[in-house]
Amino acid sequence: MRPDHRAAGLSDAEYGEIIRTLGREPEHAELMILGVMWSEHCSYKSTRRLLSSLPTSGEAVVQGPGENAGIVDIGEGWGIAFKVESHNHPSAVAPYQGAATGVGGIIRDVLAMGARPVALLDGLCLGGQSCPEAAALADGIVKGIAGYGNAVGVPTIGGKTLYDGCYNSNPLVNAMCLGLVPLDGIVSSRTARPGQLAVLIGSRTGRDGIAGAAFASSGLADDTRSSRPQVQIGDPFVEKLLVECCLEIHSKGLIVAMQDMGAAGITSSSSEIAAKSGTGIRINADLVPLREEMEPWEIALSESQERMLLIAEEEALEEIGSIADRWQLDWAVIGEVTDDGLFVMTKGGREVVSLPAEMVGGGCPSVQWPSRKPSGGVKGRGVPSGLLDPPETARCLSTILEDPNLAERSRIYRQYDYMVQTNTVVPPGNSVSIFRVRENRSFVAVTMEVDPWKCSLDPFAGAAETFLKALRPLWVSGAKHLGMTNCLNFPSPEDPENHWILERSVSGLAAVARDLACPVVSGNVSLYNESPSGKILPSPLVAVVGLQDCNSPPLRDSATLEAGSVFLVGDTQGTLGGGAFSRIITPGAEHNPGDYVPLKEKDFMERALKTVRKEAAAAGRAIAGGGLMTSLAKMCIKADIGIGLDSAVLDSDPECLFGEWGPRAVYLVPERSTELFLSCWEGFPVRRIGEITPGGLTLDGHEMLPEETRAEKAGRK
Amino acid sequence: MTDLVWHEHTTLPRDTGLVVLPGGFSYGDYLRCGAIAAKSPIIDAVIKHASSGLPVLGICNGFQILTEIGLLPGALLANTSLDFICDFCHVRVEREDTPFTGHYRKGEVLRIPIAHYEGRFYLPEEQLRALEEEGLVVFRYCSPEGVTGEDFTPNGSPNGIAGIINRKGNVLGMMPHPERATESLLGSSDGAPLWASVNSWIRGRLGV
Amino acid sequence: MTFLARILVFPREGVLDTQGKAVEKSLNRIGFGSVREVRVGKYIQVLLEADSEADAAAAAESMCGELLVNDLIEDHTVQVGPWKP
Amino acid sequence: MTFLARILVFPREGVLDTQGKAVEKSLNRIGFGSVREVRVGKYIQVLLEADSEADAAAAAESMCGELLVNDLIEDHTVQVGPWKP
Numbered sequence A: 001m002r003p004d005h006r007a008a009g010l011s012d013a014e015y016g017e018i019i020r021t022l023g024r025e026p027e028h029a030e031l032m033i034l035g036v037m038w039s040e041h042c043s044y045k046s047t048r049r050l051l052s053s054l055p056t057s058g059e060a061v062v063q064g065p066g067e068n069a070g071i072v073d074i075g076e077g078w079g080i081a082f083k084v085e086s087h088n089h090p091s092a093v094a095p096y097q098g099a100a101t102g103v104g105g106i107i108r109d110v111l112a113m114g115a116r117p118v119a120l121l122d123g124l125c126l127g128g129q130s131c132p133e134a135a136a137l138a139d140g141i142v143k144g145i146a147g148y149g150n151a152v153g154v155p156t157i158g159g160k161t162l163y164d165g166c167y168n169s170n171p172l173v174n175a176m177c178l179g180l181v182p183l184d185g186i187v188s189s190r191t192a193r194p195g196q197l198a199v200l201i202g203s204r205t206g207r208d209g210i211a212g213a214a215f216a217s218s219g220l221a222d223d224t225r226s227s228r229p230q231v232q233i234g235d236p237f238v239e240k241l242l243v244e245c246c247l248e249i250h251s252k253g254l255i256v257a258m259q260d261m262g263a264a265g266i267t268s269s270s271s272e273i274a275a276k277s278g279t280g281i282r283i284n285a286d287l288v289p290l291r292e293e294m295e296p297w298e299i300a301l302s303e304s305q306e307r308m309l310l311i312a313e314e315e316a317l318e319e320i321g322s323i324a325d326r327w328q329l330d331w332a333v334i335g336e337v338t339d340d341g342l343f344v345m346t347k348g349g350r351e352v353v354s355l356p357a358e359m360v361g362g363g364c365p366s367v368q369w370p371s372r373k374p375s376g377g378v379k380g381r382g383v384p385s386g387l388l389d390p391p392e393t394a395r396c397l398s399t400i401l402e403d404p405n406l407a408e409r410s411r412i413y414r415q416y417d418y419m420v421q422t423n424t425v426v427p428p429g430n431s432v433s434i435f436r437v438r439e440n441r442s443f444v445a446v447t448m449e450v451d452p453w454k455c456s457l458d459p460f461a462g463a464a465e466t467f468l469k470a471l472r473p474l475w476v477s478g479a480k481h482l483g484m485t486n487c488l489n490f491p492s493p494e495d496p497e498n499h500w501i502l503e504r505s506v507s508g509l510a511a512v513a514r515d516l517a518c519p520v521v522s523g524n525v526s527l528y529n530e531s532p533s534g535k536i537l538p539s540p541l542v543a544v545v546g547l548q549d550c551n552s553p554p555l556r557d558s559a560t561l562e563a564g565s566v567f568l569v570g571d572t573q574g575t576l577g578g579g580a581f582s583r584i585i586t587p588g589a590e591h592n593p594g595d596y597v598p599l600k601e602k603d604f605m606e607r608a609l610k611t612v613r614k615e616a617a618a619a620g621r622a623i624a625g626g627g628l629m630t631s632l633a634k635m636c637i638k639a640d641i642g643i644g645l646d647s648a649v650l651d652s653d654p655e656c657l658f659g660e661w662g663p664r665a666v667y668l669v670p671e672r673s674t675e676l677f678l679s680c681w682e683g684f685p686v687r688r689i690g691e692i693t694p695g696g697l698t699l700d701g702h703e704m705l706p707e708e709t710r711a712e713k714a715g716r717k
Numbered sequence B: 001m002t003d004l005v006w007h008e009h010t011t012l013p014r015d016t017g018l019v020v021l022p023g024g025f026s027y028g029d030y031l032r033c034g035a036i037a038a039k040s041p042i043i044d045a046v047i048k049h050a051s052s053g054l055p056v057l058g059i060c061n062g063f064q065i066l067t068e069i070g071l072l073p074g075a076l077l078a079n080t081s082l083d084f085i086c087d088f089c090h091v092r093v094e095r096e097d098t099p100f101t102g103h104y105r106k107g108e109v110l111r112i113p114i115a116h117y118e119g120r121f122y123l124p125e126e127q128l129r130a131l132e133e134e135g136l137v138v139f140r141y142c143s144p145e146g147v148t149g150e151d152f153t154p155n156g157s158p159n160g161i162a163g164i165i166n167r168k169g170n171v172l173g174m175m176p177h178p179e180r181a182t183e184s185l186l187g188s189s190d191g192a193p194l195w196a197s198v199n200s201w202i203r204g205r206l207g208v
Numbered sequence C, D: 001m002t003f004l005a006r007i008l009v010f011p012r013e014g015v016l017d018t019q020g021k022a023v024e025k026s027l028n029r030i031g032f033g034s035v036r037e038v039r040v041g042k043y044i045q046v047l048l049e050a051d052s053e054a055d056a057a058a059a060a061e062s063m064c065g066e067l068l069v070n071d072l073i074e075d076h077t078v079q080v081g082p083w084k085p
Ligand SMILES: Nc1ncnc2c1ncn2[C@@H]1O[C@H](COP(=O)(O)OP(=O)(O)O)[C@@H](O)[C@H]1O
Pocket: A121, A122, A123, A124, A156, A157, A158, A159, A160, A161, A162, A408, A409, A412, A413, A416, A427, A428, A429, A430, A431, A432, A433, A624, A625
């Protein structure tokens, strides 16, 4: 019996559209395929229109969204391909495997561009640490990322971790990969021509992860068991072979087009190549190497990992085969590119699928969900928070530093091999992660941010601030941004208030991308992050890639100095809304979000870059979570230095000491550089707030950071 | 000159001086780390190279492979923390009279990275004692000041063992990565003298 | 009373057994050409106190459910018997 | 004929079984206070062709010796029987 279209995940309207286009009812396999390919995860049907508002072109952009990963130009004929992708749902039910295959998947996206994967980052939004289930998920997720990334030999050089109860049963796992590609060797998925062959290389196809894409497009069911067969197992060793094999084939010029097999496996990879190339494709399911007996639709949709689809000329086949054999990988010609515009799959000589390739791989009709501004609205300004005397300031600081969200993350990143490939210049544990590119002697810097608290306070300003929080440390380290990638992690868009928040968040990202000329080159959307116990906060994650030439070394976020001045640049006052102080010290208090002032950000950027170029500072740190005091404390702990603050030049309200938002930074400046430093910042708010001392962090002589805390945080205890 | 040798080959390049079994997850570390690689076709050639007295160095996974082959005694078990550990640590040079350590001084402390899940050296107690008595431990985890002890041993290895050598003195296995510590840009260059040491040793031995 | 529970955990039918495949290839290569399939799983031995064998078996089963086995990807069998040191 | 060899591999007496200890602690923590000791090993299932059960057992034993088991750190048992699919 034919399954009904709703069970396949299609709405009545979508089903009607299919019948209209085909002029007939779809066959069983066709219906299953369309159900998956028209899911949110594969088609972006709820967000396509929204995403089109993001600026995607710019000076450095070689490849914007639309391919497997975006590419930016880093000079001398080299590019960096990068993208972030979510693996939230799989990680919620099988944390180790879900996170591991998330890493594997994003590596193949970058490989599909012809790039060699050179770095990974992971963005993790984890449940509250008091929830044992969440802790077990968190542990499995970190182990999964480590297990896969370490074994595949790509360093995990950074990431972002935060904890909130809203992620207890729906953790977010966003994996990012960066790859190095010669600009004249970029592979595309839109270059197939009729007569060429479709070659599958990698693992055999099994029944794993069938319909995983549809799974990722709905909320987490209460009984996760029902969604269980949808998890895939990753094999990092095969992935390593696959990377080397595909790069070797590519280096011989034998690849016409390439596509990784992620969600919806053979179907999505082959139909997307056909749709983008304006051709058809004919897949013979009998030729697919299988692990077990499978139905044609299962073969079409299996999400077995570690497979790539290559399009090649027939003459190239022999050499491709011998390379794949040498890497001990299964490979097979599974079909050919045709000129009829159809995605066809045959089994036993019979056509089981025959659909317009455009209909399968080119997306489905957009859905426009209604939007409504949440009734609560933006909260009014709370009561002024009053002044903090030094002992109170010390208490607030130590409470904030105790919060898991502000703790250092070595428990996590020590489990990741962040040094393999020997290019990691600034490893995890720093405000930016930097690797060097030997090929053109440059430094590539990466940051990743997500701030659900600010986004839930004001999605526009919060998303903009998230983006800026990723940009500012790059600038302070001396890197100029080239482009960004993002993952829109949100609950169901079908709820009008959620949808409004999603729209406003995207506008916030678009505004910064436009104003600061930081185009969006790739990204991913993960909606329906809800479970019976609730929905997640709006969690758009942003990662920015920047470039620094090798003439000046990157500026570190702390330094061991005997003497020198401490400068605050930017406004004296920050804003408390959605920040660590209001969340931890005064929960329940209402505060406004900060303002986004593009010109101020630009001004800050230019001066920060100049500071590094002129080598005018010994260390610098953009002020972020926990504000000024937290940033200073982290500097002291990290380099084991002391800082003596002078309250006369500081305000003693929490906005100054713990406020966030906006372009603010602290710099350590040796005496001899003071003038140079001040000249870099002339015309921008800048003030000397203290000096480097032996011992701890003091405010008017009061110790803010007891020795035990310093020792403990520095891992000396 | 450095050559990469394919695991399925059965001979080493002519005039090979030093053979390095590098780190990396050979065969995904399935079954036991290093076990499957130890059965690679190239291994017979490595054994032959070692028995001719020429140097063989196993780093990390390479150390694990050497114990699986039997060129070095013992085995490497999971770190006591059961976590993969990637970090800089300190090791003390215990011998300067090996082909690998000639450019160090005995007692010198190196800052050098580790990155492994299975790095806890194991030998039954008596054999361990014998190993120590024969002075076959070449590197030991320690504090920055050179003090050894459990607190300074990241993976739980007994006696802080980080690297050992065979009796003949030409096969060294070590968990820390000297090849990741050759540039201060990447955090340390303390591994560089190891490469210089073997290089001089080979030149001396081959008279070139 | 003390019981010994012997728990075998292995990849579910249809789930990719990455270790098994690697071991199988290696066995074939080193001369065991007659090997047709290898599956690698875990063997967990638990010594526990219980009033009866049935209680011990129930406890072992619930350990599997709660910690030892992810039945999304793994199958398992439990065998319980009195412990003879 | 096809035989099934079931091979149990576990840490040798005297070799600290860290994984077992960790599982033991976790089990205790999540409420299985009656658990006294846990040991974690491997379960390897090999399907192989042989002329007789004795041949199959000999082959399995030699696989253990050559690859599957490192007897410095591991003990093992082998059970062979005809394979019933
Ligand atoms: N999941 C992770 N993987 C790797 N590195 C991480 C991860 N989470 C955080 N880090 C690293 O730890 C440091 C601080 O992490 P983060 O949570 O972003 O705090 P902060 O708010 O101080 O930036 C950064 O260097 C970051 O790269």
